Amino acid sequence: MSLEYYLSRQDTEKKLTVLGEVIADRATAALTFGDTALLETNLSTLKADTSILRGCIYGEDQKLAASYIAVDHLKDTCPDNVPRLNRNTYNFSQYFTISRDKTPIGTLFIESSRKDLLQRFNQFLIFSGIIILAAVVLALFLANQLKDVIARPMRDLSNTLRQIVNDKDYSIRAVKENNDELGDLVDLFNGMLITIEDENVSLKASEERFRKLTALSPVGIFQVDPKQKLQYVNQRWRDIHGLTNELPDLQDWFEMINPKDIVMVQESWNRMVFDQESIALEIRLVRRDNAHTWIHLLASALHDRDGELLGYLGAISDISELKAAQIQMENLAFYDPLTGLANRRLFKNRLEKAVKSVLRSGKSMALMFLDMDQFKRINDTLGHDAGDILLKAVATRLNNTVRENDTVSRIGGDEFTILLTDVQQSQDVLVVAEKILKALSRPIRIKGQDIVTSVSIGITMTPEDSTDVNTLMKNADLAMYWAKEMGRNNFQFFSEDMNHSILEHLALEKELKEAIQRNQFTLVFQPKVSLFDYSTTGVETLIRWEHPEKGLITPDHFIPVAEETGQIIDIGNWVLEQACRQISSLLREGILPPTAKVAVNLSAKQFTDPNLVQHIRTVLEITKIPPQCLELEITESTLMEDVETAIAIMQEIKSTGVAIAIDDFGTGYSSLSYIKRFPIDVLKVDRSFVMDIPDDKNDMAITAAVIAMAHKLSMNVVAEGVETREQLQFLRQNNCDEGQGYLFSRPLSLGQLHRFLIENKARRENGTYHI
Numbered sequence: 168m169s170l171e172y173y174l175s176r177q178d179t180e181k182k183l184t185v186l187g188e189v190i191a192d193r194a195t196a197a198l199t200f201g202d203t204a205l206l207e208t209n210l211s212t213l214k215a216d217t218s219i220l221r222g223c224i225y226g227e228d229q230k231l232a233a234s235y236i237a238v239d240h241l242k243d244t245c246p247d248n249v250p251r252l253n254r255n256t257y258n259f260s261q262y263f264t265i266s267r268d269k270t271p272i273g274t275l276f277i278e279s280s281r282k283d284l285l286q287r288f289n290q291f292l293i294f295s296g297i298i299i300l301a302a303v304v305l306a307l308f309l310a311n312q313l314k315d316v317i318a319r320p321m322r323d324l325s326n327t328l329r330q331i332v333n334d335k336d337y338s339i340r341a342v343k344e345n346n347d348e349l350g351d352l353v354d355l356f357n358g359m360l361i362t363i364e365d366e367n368v369s370l371k372a373s374e375e376r377f378r379k380l381t382a383l384s385p386v387g388i389f390q391v392d393p394k395q396k397l398q399y400v401n402q403r404w405r406d407i408h409g410l411t412n413e414l415p416d417l418q419d420w421f422e423m424i425n426p427k428d429i430v431m432v433q434e435s436w437n438r439m440v441f442d443q444e445s446i447a448l449e450i451r452l453v454r455r456d457n458a459h460t461w462i463h464l465l466a467s468a469l470h471d472r473d474g475e476l477l478g479y480l481g482a483i484s485d486i487s488e489l490k491a492a493q494i495q496m497e498n499l500a501f502y503d504p505l506t507g508l509a510n511r512r513l514f515k516n517r518l519e520k521a522v523k524s525v526l527r528s529g530k531s532m533a534l535m536f537l538d539m540d541q542f543k544r545i546n547d548t549l550g551h552d553a554g555d556i557l558l559k560a561v562a563t564r565l566n567n568t569v570r571e572n573d574t575v576s577r578i579g580g581d582e583f584t585i586l587l588t589d590v591q592q593s594q595d596v597l598v599v600a601e602k603i604l605k606a607l608s609r610p611i612r613i614k615g616q617d618i619v620t621s622v623s624i625g626i627t628m629t630p631e632d633s634t635d636v637n638t639l640m641k642n643a644d645l646a647m648y649w650a651k652e653m654g655r656n657n658f659q660f661f662s663e664d665m666n667h668s669i670l671e672h673l674a675l676e677k678e679l680k681e682a683i684q685r686n687q688f689t690l691v692f693q694p695k696v697s698l699f700d701y702s703t704t705g706v707e708t709l710i711r712w713e714h715p716e717k718g719l720i721t722p723d724h725f726i727p728v729a730e731e732t733g734q735i736i737d738i739g740n741w742v743l744e745q746a747c748r749q750i751s752s753l754l755r756e757g758i759l760p761p762t763a764k765v766a767v768n769l770s771a772k773q774f775t776d777p778n779l780v781q782h783i784r785t786v787l788e789i790t791k792i793p794p795q796c797l798e799l800e801i802t803e804s805t806l807m808e809d810v811e812t813a814i815a816i817m818q819e820i821k822s823t824g825v826a827i828a829i830d831d832f833g834t835g836y837s838s839l840s841y842i843k844r845f846p847i848d849v850l851k852v853d854r855s856f857v858m859d860i861p862d863d864k865n866d867m868a869i870t871a872a873v874i875a876m877a878h879k880l881s882m883n884v885v886a887e888g889v890e891t892r893e894q895l896q897f898l899r900q901n902n903c904d905e906g907q908g909y910l911f912s913r914p915l916s917l918g919q920l921h922r923f924l925i926e927n928k929a930r931r932e933n934g935t936y937h938i
C-alpha cells in the first residue's frame with residue numbers, strides 16, 4: 168500500500184515539476200515586460216490540472232506579479248510576498264525560479280492538492296480490497312471445489328484403509344473416481360492390496376500345509392516364542408508326552424525331563440538362546456503316567472529375513488524302541504546275557520581305560536580273577552538251569568560286595584573278574600577279597616537245596632605288578648591258579664615267585680616226559696586194615712618219582728602237572744600195570760589173602776580215557792591178577808564232573824570184574840541221588856574228616872553219617888588218614904569197615920610191604936598184635 172502511495176506521490180510531484188518548469192519558462196518574457204495579463208494566461212494553463220489549487224508568480228522584488236486560483240478554492244489567495252515553503256501542510260507546494268539568461272528574475276509558486284492523490288489511493292485501496300475479496304471468494308470457491316476433487320477421494324481412501332485394518336480383510340478395494348494422480352494412487356493402493364492378499368493367501372496356504380504336515384508328522388513339533396513361551400505343539404508332541412489337550416509351560420516341560428538329563432538340556436537350551444547354537448540331544452522323559460520315554464530332540468532359533476528373532480522351532484522323535492534295540496545290542500556286545508554283568512570285551516576295555524587313568528592319577532587299582540570252585544559238578548549234578556541260577560546269585564553277591572565304581576564281569580563259564588579302582592593300599596583289596604569269600608559262604612537255595620559255593624581269587628595290582636593289560640590278566644589268572652592250589656576258597660596276591668614257580672612247573676613238565684623212559688618212577692603201597700580184626704584187606708598203590716637231582720618227589724607235586732599235560736595217561740597205565748605185576752606175586756604166594764585188593768588211583772583224565780577199559784583188561788590178562796583183586800580209586804570230584812558219563816564208564820569198568828572205590832568222599836559235593844546210581848563198592852571217607860576227630864564234632868557227625876549211609880547202600884567204608892587211637896576208636900564205634908593211615912602203616916616199598924604182611928599176620932596169629 169505504502170508503495171502504491173509513494174509511487175502516486177512521485178507521479179504527482181513529477182507532473183507538478185514539468186508543469187511548473189513550462190510555466191516558469193514561458194513567464195520569463197511576460198515578467199520582464201511586466202505583462203501581468205500574459206502571466207495570468209500562462210498561469211491559466213494550470214486549470215488543466217484540477218489538483219492545482221493556486222499558482223503565484225512573484226517578481227524580482229518578491230512581490231506578487233500574477234496569480235491563479237482554482238475555482239473550487241477561491242477563498243484562497245496568493246500571498247503578496249513569496250510564501251515560505253511549508254512541508255507540513257496537507258497539500259503539495261513547489262517553487263520554480265524564473266530566469267533570464269540564467270539570472271533569476273522571479274519565482275513561480277504552485278500549490279497542488281493531495282485530494283487526487285488520496286482519491287486515487289482510495290480508489291486503489293477499494294480496488295485492491297475488491298480484488299482481495301474476489302480472490303478470497305475465488306479461493307474459497309476453489310478450495311471447496313478442491314475439497315471435492317482431492318480431499319474426498321483421500322478420505323475415501325483412508326476409510327478404506329481403516330476398514331481393511333479393522334477387518335483384516337485384504338479383499339476390499341479402494342474406488343477409483345478419476346484418472347488423475349489420485350486415481351494413480353488408488354491404483355497403486357489397490358495393487359498393493361492385491362500383493363498383500365496374494366501373499367496372505369500363500370502364507371495361509373503355507374500355514375495350512377505346515378499344520379497338516381505337523382498334524383500328520385510322525386515327529387513331535389513344537390514352537391517357542393522369543394519370550395520362552397511354548398506357542399505351539401502338534402498332536403504327536405502331545406502323544407509322546409502323554410498329554411491330552413493342554414499346552415504346558417516351558418518350565419513344566421523341563422520338569423518332565425529325567426533329572427539325569429536336565430542339566431545337559433538346560434546347558435544346550437541356553438546355548439541355543441544365547442549363542443544361537445542348534446540342539447541335538449538324546450534324552451529321557453518321565454511322562455505324567457510315569458512311563459519313561461527316550462526322545463531325540465532337535466531345536467534351533469528361528470529368524471526372519473532381517474535377522475529378527477521369531478522364536479525357536481524344534482522336533483522330537485520317540486526313540487525308545489531304537490534305544491532299547493541299541494541297549495540290547497550293546498548289552499549283547501558288552502554284557503553277559505545270563506548275569507547282566509560286563510562281558511570279557513567290556514571288561515578288557517574298562518581295564519585298558521583304568522590302567523591309563525592309573526598312570527595319569529598315580530593311584531593304584533586291583534584286578535581280581537575269580538574262579539568258582541566245583542561249579543561244573545554242581546552244574547552237572549543239579550542241571551544247567553540250577554547252574555544258571557547259581558551263576559546269577561554269585562554275580563549278584565559279587566556286585567553287592569563291591570563299590571558302584573568297580574566293575575564285576577563274567578568272562579567265561581564260571582570265571583569272574585573284578586576291577587577295583589581307586590585303591591589306596593593292598594590292605595583295601597584284602598578286605599574286599601575277604602568280604603567276597605564271606606558273601607559266597609552263605610548257602611544259596613536252588614531247587615529246594617542249600618548249595619554252598621566258593622571261589623578261588625587271584626589278585627594283581629597295577630601299576631605295582633604291571634601296566635600291561637595282558638600281563639595283568641595273566642598275573643591274576645596265575646594268582647587264582649595259586650589260590651586253587653592252596654586249597655580253594657581263598658585269595659592270593661600275585662607275586663614274582665609265582666612266575667618263578669610257573670617256570671619250575673614248565674621244567675617239571677619237560678622232565679616228566681623223560682621220567683618213564685628213564686625208570687625214575689617207583690611204587691609204594693599203603694596197607695588197608697580191617698577195623699574188626701586188623702587183618703590186611705588190601706593196599707593202595709602210590710607213585711613216587713625218584714628224581715636224579717631233586718630226590719624224592721611226591722605225587723602231589725607232579726600228578727597235577729601230568730594231568731594238565733596229558734602225561735598222566737602213560738604214567739597211570741604204567742602204575743596200573745606195575746602195581747598188578749608187583750602185587751600179583753604177593754597174592755600168588757598167599758602173603759596177601761585172595762580176598763585182598765590192590766587199589767590203584769585213577770585220575771580224571773585217565774577215567775575218561777576211551778582206552779581205559781581195554782587197558783584194564785590187557786593188564787589183568789598180562790599180570791594174571793584176578794579182577795576181584797583189583798580196585799580202582801576214583802575221586803568224588805572226578806565222578807561228579809560228568810555224572811552220566813561217569814556212570815557209563817563205571818559200569819564198563821565193573822563189567823571187567825574190577826571193584827570201584829570212591830576216593831576223598833565228602834569233598835566233591837555229591838548228591839545222594841547220584842551216589843545211589845554209582846556202581847561203587849567202596850567209599851573212602853576223606854582224611855580231612857578223620858583228622859579232627861575227636862575235636863570236631865561236626866566232622867564226627869559227618870563221618871558217622873557217611874558210614875551209615877554207605878552201609879545202607881551196601882558199600883564197604885574205608886577211613887583215610889587214621890593216625891590216632893581216638894580216631895580208630897571212633898571209627899570202630901561207628902562200624903567203619905576198614906582203616907588206612909599212619910596208625911597202621913606208612914606207604915611201603917614192595918619189600919617193606921612183604922615184611923609188614925608177614926609180621927602182621929604172625930602177630931595176629933600169635934596174639935601179640937596191638938596198636
Ligand SMILES: Nc1nc2c(ncn2[C@@H]2O[C@H](COP(=O)(O)O[C@H]3[C@@H](O)[C@H](n4cnc5c(=O)[nH]c(N)nc54)O[C@@H]3COP(=O)(O)O)[C@@H](O)[C@H]2O)c(=O)[nH]1
Nearest residue numbers: 708709710721722723742768769770888889890907908909
Ligand atoms: N592218579 C594218581 N594219583 C596218585 C597216585 N599216587 C598217589 N596219588 C595221589 O597223590 C596224592 C598224594 O599221595 P601221597 O603223597 O602218596 O599221599 C598219600 C598218603 O601218603 C597219604 N596218607 C595216607 N595215610 C596218611 C595219614 O595217616 N596221614 C597223612 N597225613 N597222610 C596220609 O594220603 C595219600 C593217599 O590219599 P588218597 O589217595 O586220597 O587215599 C593223593 O591224592 C593220591 O591219591 C597215582 O599213582 N596215580
